[in-house]
Amino acid sequence: MATYVETSPVGTYTPGTTTTLKKYIDWDPQGGGASGPIFDTGFSATVNAKSRFTGAGQGIIYELAQSGELKSFKDNTATGGSLLTAAKNYGSNGNWQYATKIWADLDRIYVVDADHKLSVYAQSAPTTGNGTLTLVGTVPATNATVQALTAAQDVWAVPTRTFGNRSTLYALSGGVIKHWSYNEGTPSPGGAFGPPALGSTATVDLTGLASAVQAWSPGPGTIYTSDGAVNYSGTIAGYAGRPLALTNPEVSTGVYGAIFADTASCLNPMDQGHPYFGAPPADDDALPAEGESTPDPDPTGAQVFKGRFTRGDGQPAAGLTVVVEASDVTPDDGTEVDLPDLGTTVTASDGSWVLPLPSVLPPDVQAAADDNGGAVNAVATATGVTASGVVMQGTDHLTAAPDSAPAATRELAATVESDTDPVELLPQFEDDGAPQPTDAQYAQSWGSEQDKYTVDTLGGDPLPEWQSATSGLPANFNPYVINGVDTSTMPVQGASIEPTIAYCVPHKQVIKTSIAYTAVMEGHANWDVKATVDYDSRAATSVDAAVSVGSKNYKIEGSASVSNSFGYATGYTNRGPNFAKQWRVPFEYKKIKSTTRCQNKTYVHYEIRAGRYKVPSGGAVGNYGKDVRSADGYRNWAKAPKSHRSYVPNGAYFQLSKSRSVKFSGAVNVYGVKLGASSQYDHDHRQRITAGLSNLARHDIWGRNGAVWDKPGVIYSW
Template identity: 50%
Template sequence: MPKASSPRRFVLSAVCASALLATTLTVPAAFADGPARAVDGAREGVTAQACASKIATYVHDVSGEEGVLRKFLDWDPLTGNATGALHDTGVSTPLDTYSRFFTGGQGIIYVVTDEGALKTYKDNTATGGALLTPVRNYGGDWSNYATIVSGGANRIFALTYTGALDVFSIASPESGTGAITKVKTVAATNAAVIAMDRANDVWAVGSKIYTLRRGIADRLGEVKQWTYNETAGAAPFSADTVVVSRVDTKTFTGWSPGPGTFYTVGATPDHSGVAESYTGSGLAEIANDDVGSGIYGDVHADIASCLASPSADAKPVFGSVQSEEPAPQAVTDGSPDPVPQNPAEFTGKFTRGDGSPAAGLPVRVEAIDITSESMEEKELTTLGTAVTAADGTWKISLPATLPNDVQEAAAANGGAINAVAHVDGRTDSGQLMRGTDFVMAAPASAPATARALVASAAQDDTPSKLRPVTDAMGQESEQPNEVQTAYSWASENELSSRDTLGEQALPEYQSDTSSLPQGDPYIVKGVDTKAMDIRPMDGGCDKTKSKVIDTQIRYTAVVEGHAAWDSKATVEYDSKLATNVEVAVKTGSNWTIEGSVTLGSSISASTGYTNKGPHFAKQWKVPIEYKKIRETWKCNYGKDTYYRYRIQGGKYKVPDGGAVGKYGKDVRNKDGSGGYYKSPHSHRAWVARGSNFQLGKNRSVKWAGAVSAFGVKLGSSTQYDSDHKQRITAGNKSNARHDIWGKNDKVSGKPGVFYSF
């Protein structure tokens, strides 16, 4: 387990130190690893004396505000998951950030509390019980130990902060209730103990202890194996150690499910939480460089004394097998595409900061795709005006004849017109308030794909708030560079290998240089403007001028595929009009999402992945050019000038020497029996052996964290059609059917995405 914090060493999981149990010294005749035993569910049903083909693996995740213990299931640990995976079971339980844990095998989990007490728990989740079922409170004070591990047998190895190694015996290790007795102290001068003290991580399998020390600069790190011995008169560790593998500078964490396999995390340039496995002769061979994702924190497995591979036809099921529910065979829906509703209208709703309607305010809609590509300032073209109704809603029809520049921009965008709706007003206290909403429309002459995408985007048309225009907006803002934006919440989230946001709403306010901003932007000079009445402003504000001040090409999630047991996933994405991407506006010092734009092209380029799997599920990303645009407008009869900034997606654009598409975030945690058994029965279906099923109409789910551009997170969704698909192809294994289920609806309806089991 990673060492506790101390001035001498870096700690990946940032957990605190552990402590010493006062015990009597009793030296046993010999050290024994102990046989494999029945595990009461921690090894998911392994019988007595059987080698384990699936191993529970636990991660103490302290990346959030509260610590959480998460359970994964190692499917086919013998081969290091050459054809299996480290599955997220979806099971978790709180575990204090400053507590530590290690495993003893056979479903027993040891926890050292923040106060230093040692407690044992049993994992009873496989039989419907708790992940941490209390067994015994040993008490004591283990806070003098920097590292504590067990090899899954009847020994605990505990390294003190002064560098000595205390060894404890465990009576009845399978129960978690037996006495814990110190049997030996190995001096700090021992070579193995020195290696443990210097290591970035330490773990054990039976009597073998492994030390991981990451590489430094251009020198590779290494994993060493040390064999512990209690034979009378013998040295506690052999003088000859074994270097089992080399690791790079980013590797900090390691663990093993049993003999012959170990895993590491952090061996990617961005600490993305992707695990890789080592097996083979001397444990030196990488078996799978993407065993699982989202592994952040201290990791220990329910160690077995021997490992086996599951049956070739075995379908991974976590916990108890539930009875099969009636479900239809999945067939591609042959019904006609839905008819878009009113795609030739811009619509929206404006509210005050507290959500109440902003009524009686003038609205101006301006085309935004006409902004010059040459970074010259250009006045936006007005497409219509309106006044908000009593409920804050407004509606503007497209002009019968579009201005030439708008026609040209729409033609280059697959037929869709992107626009911005502005509304301005003042409170009784004189505070200027402005609302912004990015909207879209498509004339009757536009291609059906454009009209369908516009109609589907209208389903997400949430109200837009009027926000205070502060004094700071009266001057141009110095824009941060990429080094500064790398510290933003959005940029840090982008480094995660797993989609941690899903469809959840993004924060209302984002900073482009730091973690989520604090404070209420509606408090202006000590006055709360959220609920104030807003009336039309005398003189109003003039037409908006815009100028591109910077561009970035960022890979953006546009589709995802899923292929669990015995299946393959394929996704196809064409650069023709298909995707909506959110637009961010900088209000004061914070960025907010204010609607979205449709992204299309007059040319076609296809990309995606084909027949990936089994145990595979990833998003696919394409390169899109994002613009940072400075807006300028004058209010109060031209007396006051204001500047605002927006981040807006543009065209599919491959960077020089860049990839035409990339694998995105890992979404394997959505698949498997856990999600399937929780899904509504009406969403379920199955795919016949050797056949395929695909989504080719309606809209995908919305990926909240589709991209980070200029340090700000934006969401996206894609319209499925003949050029944009999610497909699964089932294999020919005969012992079970291949099940799928829709996220939001039955798979032949509007599921958004389907998952695999």
């Protein structure tokens, strides 16, 4: 059954000139979404934001403009046409101008006009929408049922066509859904229609719907509700049966806007095959994926720290001393410390540098590594000065692991180090003594705003280059403009030319710690499959680290590994069908003040980075993250390269337990900044898809980054 959404942004919104009407498909209308999704077909049309739209069934859509002009359209997308194929322009009607409500079912259109009376019109061509509209009659504004319909949050009709009852009119008001009968009396002599007759007594269908702001029915026996956009959820819940009962609390999420549906006088059981739109897709020549993928070979390259420093314009920062210090020994009591050195080196002509992990670590560093699954987190700092006297400093967060560390830890360290991005030297600013932002100020940031959504709005897109911890994304932010001069292209002198720079070593001080739940894995079960995610708290997860310029604007610079040595398993098992969610675990995060005393001045920047897996007192060991169902389904399967596709035989399973997961761009919001994360799959960290026994279609899967047996990152489902 077609379902349409006139999209709107989340939160307070002043309508503009146009908006978008999108088409969805309700795959299980009879069951209220119990066994199938409401999925986006990808078809859309640009429409007038001040018009109102309603569906009448059989693909007919009516648009009522604010001026009172009524137009009808036919949805021809199922046969290759457009979403809004013009059928007829009925012109303006003075009674419709500024009408408060309009809804329809098959051959009837109901309008509550500006005077609050209800007018009912008959459509002579309900299958094409281009017939003649004839006034059946009106019901005065004084009628109690009309008053209830006028005051309701949402109103809709379901054609019933049973004896003595032509349709059923529903209304949502104050968390309660009620309905009234609608019929047409005996026609007057020579009249074409009988007068409209509304039932005077309402029947209560559902109560306790406090969060529902709109509702609709695809046909008899089913009601859907939506919590709208104001709470960032956009959750559709389904109800079906007699009496009506909740069938699915999350049929879909992330659907924002005014919703209406095609409507029918009866609903048939759903087809248990694949959800799709259009012609049934043909099976391709994909190979079956059975059992568990082979493990990765023993990792190499994890025993070194390496990186590359550049100027702000991307040119190499050569000849700078790089100081590498162990970062996991920062005390939590706020004491300012000089971190333990792991060694120094000098950047090459291309700005690159390499430093082997010491074979013998300082005792406190070794103890921190033992608690971190053998991973050694470090911070590499390169400091220089421009000819104009601006101090430049690059800060890179890195991970290395000795041969004694578990394979997952070493593999993660090797993988992260192999794709490290260059780190730009950033101007350093003097300490202004400004107080740290409050939690209320953090809540105003772009990262905090993104975190409110229940669906993954970032997907695999990279994070913005700069984020503000206390407001929206900084527009046209250029940290290199100092006193009106762009310092990004200036040569940077190291200690060999400017000896005083050799003593410009930062000291670290933890000024705040907090625990935040971080997305580490996700499972997908689009159809007749179940999703399982296992995550051992001997975490093998790399989380972005952020470095500030000044006190508010942050940039991602490297990452820290969370690889605890103790183990508690968490995750979810056999969730589905029509299910896909991230799994989040609690990590402790530190906000660190970095102070560099250089050339008789004190410079300050801030760093945000992950520490350890830590369950808050009374908190969950893990919880569900964002809905990622939008990555599944036929449209995404059809767009995926054929080399990425496979399928799971009936009753079998496939398990991803090697290589690195995808990078979850919006894995966590902490101190107003959004950070990404990726995990290492192994026998303790895995994603599994288990196929059901349906023989109506095969259970297709595909890898995001490659074939399912060759570093796919994550497995999607259709």
